[in-house]
Amino acid sequence: MANDDISDIELVDLVVRGHPGAFRRFYQRHSQLIYGCIRKRANAADVDDVFQAFFERLTAKDYRPLRLWQRGTSLPVYLAKVVRNFVVDFYRAKKSREDAIGGAAEIDALLDPQDETISLKGHLNELRRLGIEAWAELDRRDRAMVCDRFHKDRTNDEMAERFQLTPGALRTALSRAQARLLAGLRTLAPEFFPDSV
């Protein structure tokens, strides 16, 4: 079956309307992304279980997360966020069961995107929040450099003067600060990064 002849908007509309074959098409187009996001977040032993549970829940809830997706924004970005919430809830529910509290948490929250999940602004805010967490872990000089460069928009000349570095040394220091920021972000948002080597 041709898989790329319709947009995500059209595909999702077909899925939520229960159009024959639409779910298979959706699966073919996005399952690898969903599987990849789960692999980045879940324990290796649980990946297949979480993946299967995700689709079970999606169909059981009559594709509610897809209905809530804001057309015009990126479906992969939205799905990644939904998957992340799902994995968090999966483990929360699992922990609840293991603590013999009961399985209610498994039913309550899974796959219910919150308001901030469904807008582009929400996705950017989430990335920003993770970035700030990673930034907070940097040492003082790295934090100051990243702040000067990306928040205060200082030029390289201004920064070289502030940090009393030559332009070349500044570029090296800034490049390394940036790499450390990304290393921190990788642990917080692994789905944006290749597997560790």
Next chain:
Amino acid sequence: MNNGPSGGEEDDMPSRREADGASLIAALFNRRRQWLPLSSDQTKIVDEFDAGQLAGEAAAAAERLVRENAFAAERVMERRLVQQAERGRAPPRALTERILAEAEGVPARRAPRKRAFGAAWLSWKVAGVAVVSVAALVLGGELLLNPMRGPSGIGRDAQQANDNPTDAAVPSVQVAMATIANRDLLVEPSDMKLRADPGRSSAGNANPRKEPRTTESVVPRFYDIEVPSDLLAGWMAQARNGSPIPSAELEPLVGGVQTFNSSQNVAILFDEALQTRLPQPTPPGVTKQASVIQLRVYDLRQQPADDLLKAITIKAPQQLAPGYFATLRP
């Protein structure tokens, strides 16, 4: 101008690793100053920037774009997610077959799932059936006891629910065609208006291309969205027939269900001028081209929409409470 560190330590052409960082960090520090869809050229620039194929001024310009335009930042995020997924493993074939079989209603052998002792009985299926049953009972009782609360406001939905229980949980929205006498009213210097009471949140915009400021006292006067032409044609056909549309179908138009409560009993009006944007019927045997139509949706429920309401003529036999007016995006 900021040259940035992504030019590498000595080389002008960034390494792949640093280019990865440059695009993601630019997205991370996106300032949300622009909410404009990317042109094809801009999309190409962002893609090349993310792929580490730009250097010097071109890279700096691309970085500025990603830092300024929310959709450029989203493009970077999307590319990275998709790339990482493509590089990773595909789901196991047996798992795929099982999921597809279950979703498509074909009996399939269920994979053994690791369950904690004592919780196995509380499977999702059992719980799901219980929840659905209770919801059906509650909803059915509600409709029987109070048919006037149906979205159409005339008790018709309750009657339909009795006839067809599977439709009991499907709220619908009245739609109608309309014309506007003075199109100048659609263009005002400000696209924002004050609202009197809280309710609709900015987070639930149908499309954030015109991202509203996030104060509680201000809502956008309109929303810009894109809908497939087929979908719009279907809605307009139902509007001409006076048939209500399931509210779930209208989510692309009026936002998520949390922002649009069909029990408010408001109607959605479609501008007759939209007909000019619908593609001509495709001759038999010719492959139909999917197209998207850009709409502007005005919220008529809040003051000061009086001028718009006076200028709009609704083509419907019954009295309707206008809620939204969907028209051409200028």
